[in-house]
Amino acid sequence: MLGLALILPLMLAGCGKKPPPAAPPRPVVAVAATADGQAPGLSLPGQIAARYSTPLSFRVAGKIVERKVRLGDVVKPGQILARLDPADLAKNLAAARAQLDAAQHQFDYARQQLERDQAQSRENLIAPAQMEQTRNAYAAALAQRDQAAQQAALAGDQVNYATLAADHAGVITAEQADTGQNVAAGQAVYNLVWSGELDAISDVPESALASVARGQRATITAGALPGRRFAARVREIAPAADAQSRTYRVKLGIESPPPELRLGMTADVAFAAPDSAPSATFTLPSTALFHDGQDPALWVVRPGDDTLELRRVQVGRYGERTVTVTAGLQPGERVMWQGVHTVSAGEKVRVVAPLHPEDFAR
Template sequence: MALPAALVLALAVSACGRKEAPAPAPRPVVAMPAQADERLPAWTLPGEVQARYNTPLSFRVGGKIIERQVRLGDNVTPGQIVAKLDPADATKNAAAARAALSAAQHQLDYARQQLDRDRAQARENLIAATQLEQTRNSYASALAQRDQAAQQAALSADQLKYTTLQADHAGVITAEQADTGQNVAAGTPVYQLAWAGDIDAICDVPESVLAGLAVGQRASVTLGPLPGQTFTAILREIAPAADPQSRTYRAKLTLESPSPEVRLGMTANISFDNRSANGLTTYTVPATALFHDGKDPAVWVVKPQEDTLELRRVQVLRYDARTVTLSQGLNAGERVVWQGVHTVAAGEKVRAVAPLHPEDFAS
């Protein structure tokens, strides 16, 4: 059905007078181009010089210490005697075990002779078969008793030997934990031995810089008592779990070519100096620029030409007080939103503006 001419004319006039709503103005956001770090920020941690291996020296049997032959700070060699226990009881046990072994051996010899006689008589049908079986059983029992006595005699001899404490490795005595005349149980430490050889620098790493460490990384070590000398160290171990009290991670670095002046227990300053020239390109941005895509860290990047926002996942190498260092996810020159990351959305049209005081973010 055709519309009346007046209605058609009214609709046409109404359409001509309608105007489209203007597009919203792009939101201004504080953003700056990402610039690759020429050198990663370095940090220095306090530490201490220690031997790579420290073991307690203890007796394998209990007793009364009657002699100590080394003192704190003495150097020892492998096999050197460092302390002795009163051997009286162990000597008696060893003597008793040897006597028991002699008696068991005599009983075995007698049982063997009796078995030989009964075998000869059995071949002549002079004895019953059951008697031969009893003789064989007596011989087997005597053999088992002799073997048992032999093992007991060997054990007693070892326990007598254990009354003498020997150093297992070359090193230096770093602690005395028992004195002459003291009764000690088996396994009670008498000395602490620091092995000769590799020397470590030990430090506790806060979790804020843990991401910037990797096994095999090099560091510079300076020692308080040796001013002017710098040693190179290699990070060989990072504790897998934090200390429950300090919430720090124990890191162990091995010193390369330490001089003879380096002594155990010296205070150390360990400086980790990473460089992007090692193949790792990093970008340092304000901590306020960090966002999260689920559980993964991310930043907002302003797309070129389109001036729209893209949420980009990144990998954080290091957290500092006011900045974060990123190792993956950014390219040089890309504009990163520095402020208001929780008020924007993906695909939003924005207008990038520089911060009024950039030094406040980077300080």
């Protein structure tokens, strides 16, 4: 009885202990999502390039004896750019013309012989077999004369091919051979970029390829020409991705490019929003973006109990410091802006406003 009397007060004392107080809600920076005024288009870096670029080469082999233009020179159609040593080609032309003269002499003799034999055949002075031989000799002489004439014409063209002329107006952007060098037929000597039409070239990631289509309008801005905007239109989309970057090259034709827009300038390509673009999009700071597996996600504060919910979303554009959410979020929902890697789903939080919200929205 004495032991029971001692244990009973201890048990009663143990039942009177209070549970430990619950941890206070974690303060988090969250802001109500506000829909953008309009759906933004895709914006990607690019560069200015010529629409047409041609490697210039001689159509015959030889030794370069003269070059008349250099890197960066502006050329006109028909302008002489370089010459080959014409000595060997001139000898080939002389030999071809000599063969043509011989073939022409043989043809004239065969024609005269045919005329004599035809006159004698009408008088039955020669046998039919001899007449057939004369006709055969005439046909062979005619074929040899025509072949020699074509060979002489080809040799004459090759002499002309020893002079390299520009086919179009443009700018020399590369030199692949120099004076004194022996070049093969078709070996590039210069690279000519045609003047006039310019393109803006941009590499589009596969995640944004669906928002680009042929004929789509875009606006080009060049860093070297601040405040200037140039209209463009998508004219070509690569059918396959680049093996290394896994991006698709898109070429946009620039409408009426000014002379100040130079080749190789860096540019920003702002694609117009397609008609199928979502009507409600949200621009959030990049610090708000989290992930759920392989998908982008946001931490959303539930309105009833102020607990965190991890919400998968679709991102239409990744900016320098912002992301544009196109699906998965509703206006007015509170989105966590900071510390997304320090919380967990279902955690109770206390929402506080950012001290300087403009620093996150830039």
